[in-house]
Amino acid sequence: MTRGSIPWVVRSVRDWSLSVKQGTALVTYRSGGAREEAIRQLTAEFEHNAWRSETLTCGGCTAREFVDRISKSGADVLFVLDPDRVLFGENNELSPFWISFQRETIVEHPGVQIWWMLPNAAIRFGRQLPDVSRFFLFREELTDEEEIRRGVSADLEIQLPRREIVAEDAGRGRDLLARALRAAGSKADAGRVWLELGVPAIDAFLRAGQTGLAVDALTKLAAAAGPPVEALKGAMTTPDARVGGALLTVGRLFHEIGRWEEALAPTEEAVRVFRRLGFLPQLGTSVNNTAKMLSYLGRPEEALAQAEEAVRIRRRLAEEHPDAFLPALAMSVNNLASRLSDLGRQEEALAQAEESVRIYRQLAEGHRNAFVPDLAMSVNNLAKMLSDLGRREEALVQAEESVRIYRRLAEERPDAFLPDLAMSVNNLAKMLSDLGRREDALVQAEESVRIRRQLAGERPDAFLPDLARSLAVRGSVLAEDQPDLAMYSFSEAIRLLTPIFSRYPQALARLMREIREDYVKAAEASGVEPDATLLAPITAAKPGPIL
């Protein structure tokens, strides 16, 4: 049983609750589906102990009702779901100070309260309501692999295009979901329910950056109206662009939560729909997405074929309507570079990366703000391709430009661009080191470590692997002249990475293997025996195909 898994959290929360019988706990979660499952198992556990449980969702209630419902609840265990919505408002427009005056009332509830929040909400809660936060006598973290499968290499980091997140309120998603569930309850046609209400609800949650809520919506509505893909296909007597779009959204949701197999099926269906309709823009999008999913599924040859088709389609569109389709072409060319690189075809990958930079540079000059992040991304990837080919001086020039752009962006919007800045600075450190400029490299590596340490402090699951990667680069910079310090850096990387690696050995195998090898070398160079305790969990992990 691994820390953060559903069985772990269920056992931990159950044992604590049964021992204290009265008190408030906080569980942060990353996936709505995992939360639902944990609550279901906990409810069963409590029932087994003759405890009565109740779930309080506060989506539609007022602040007063929220407090009343807690204080009047007679349940032995009260699950309070996402209280941040009522505390901070749907659009973060409320100031939640009022709850401080109600804290005594809330904690006087005679049973156990288990509050469930997303990590960001929990951080904000802790910062803005320290008086209430200290009433959490027990904290647990329910994690899933959603954000863990980001990177797999301690080498230079390739960056994927940003997800499209438009400022949109989750209230729209909730309203649509409520309507969809009502429609499903009244036995309306399942295809229509998914098409007109269910998928738009999921899309709204995704646009609001609320993947967990999107998963919740999928789970609840699938229980009420049946699985979406079959229903959507059933709703289509002839190829229908709206159904194609809905299938793409379903694929996107599964993609977001790392369920690639399930993401691939609706996306391929969308490809079929748009191919039959001859709608090239949508076909380009669906083929492009298919390529990414195949790549994640470890099918690089098929991924390459799809990526090439996406470029072909979008190139044709861009030739006819450059203003409208150049951005999509640039994105597809960038993806094609990655697919070629996956197959070791570095020269061809470089050519594509160069084209992607050329297009994004042209776009950024015309529409400066909109395409600057994309330009930085493509320049970073070009640096990687040049470095892979041993053209280190040229790679350095590109890496420096990428850092320059990201630094400016991060100054304007640190929340959005600090992770990108850290990534590009880390790459720059690696390239300077490869050129023998170790002092300069060390300065960059330290900066990268510093930024990622800060990010990992706020969102450990999302950024600990990145921090380990930066520590590994710092170690490699130090290795030649100061192997003892390098060893310290590598050992910290291993120590930080081990808990997550235990849960997801396949995803992090390559990164861990490289850091371990560097650690062992640095230990030998320092004349020190490698720490067997430190390495034991790595050896104990079930050997995947790489280890």
Place this chain on the structure above:
Amino acid sequence: MARPSFPPLVERATDVAGIPKAFRPRPLRAEEMDAFYSDALNRRRANYLLRRIKDALVQFADERAFFFQGILYGNRGVGKSTEINRLLDNGDIKSRFVIVRLDALNDLNPQSFSVADVLLLLIVKLITRCEEKCRELGRAFQEAGTMVRDLQQLLAPFFPDLQSKDQLTRTTGGSGELNVLTLLKIGIRVEGQRKADSVAAREALTELSAVLERQISAAKDRLPEYELLVIGENFDKEQIPQSLLFETFVQYSSVLRDLRLHLLFTLPVPFVYAFGEQLAFRRESRYPVYDVPIFNEKHQRDAGGCEALIELLEKRADLNAIFAPEALELLLRASGGDLYRLFATIINAGQLARYRCEDDPSSERRVLQPDVETAVLEQLGIFRNEMGTALSDPDDTPWSEKLQKLRAIYEGSPAASVPDKALYQLLRRRAVLFFNGRGRYGVHPLAVEILREQLARDPTFVYRGGGLELNR
């Protein structure tokens, strides 16, 4: 000088002088319904239009699941706007919906609006209507300020000129917010066609939709017992180029369709037929408002249709006191069932009658057949001119094709009823009418006169009736 937003109320006419006030060619307003509305036309159409739409809306509101997205389509003057006014005055509708009305002619620039304008206008009107409704219910609508500020952030790409005006920045007080909304409405009306290049168009629409959705959420929070119903009026008018309708309702149809709003729009008949498959509106929510026939399939007087029109006219005037019987009959024939044309011709003929009496006080103080004939001949000239193709007209169908189609319909050829480009153009100009029952097409009496003129030397053409039957 500011114009009043509404013309004077309708007043029943008891003599020729009262005709202009009695036959104002505009839809009836709520306060005029009791006195002047006649359901004779609806009874003649026998398709329970209003009840069907009302029942559908009430059902959608009660279920609170799907969104009603309907269209009302019918020729000018068949009473669409009056039916909408009656619908919105219905107690069941008023108790369930906050209604937002968009008028394509008065709120938008009908020559150049874009889908972005429609969204902007929706945003402005939604704020205003929710604020009014909250005030009516004694509730505060504190979100108005936030909404306006939210809106202002988006303005730069759309209103670069307005952005620099002081009023726009003064949004801290209530009057400042009103200034912003008023300026925006004027900007939308006057400027039209928000300037957004093709790269930015989709992104701009996405952002506008996102703002609108946030406002919908706020409105639903404040007015949870209500659903939001948008009525899009006058989108069927001839002044609006088809390309604008295409952009709004076909090319970017998903923009309106994906909003959490109940929608009811009026659209032109040919447009609905031409783009039926591509319109976002579901087939069961498309409501045709049929023409009222003056002649039947055999080109004989349709007693039911004529009686329905007479019943409607009687609500507005003492017919015996104002019209000679043969004059009234000619007015009915010349109208082709089009209330707009009927009222306009009555006003014109009434004016001629008044001048005749002023010049010759001994003459009869009623509208006589010669008065109507003069007015009708004038209408006939206008009608003929409208049948052709202007230089900049997107209608490139040659007159010979339209004439052939018109003749085929007049002669009852079954193949003529299959819609094609010529039929759409004839429907657009009201030369061809569409009746209920089996979905029959018929030729407007004015167009029958044009047929007679054009085919006078064609020995194969036989006039079978259904024209104006003028004495001169």
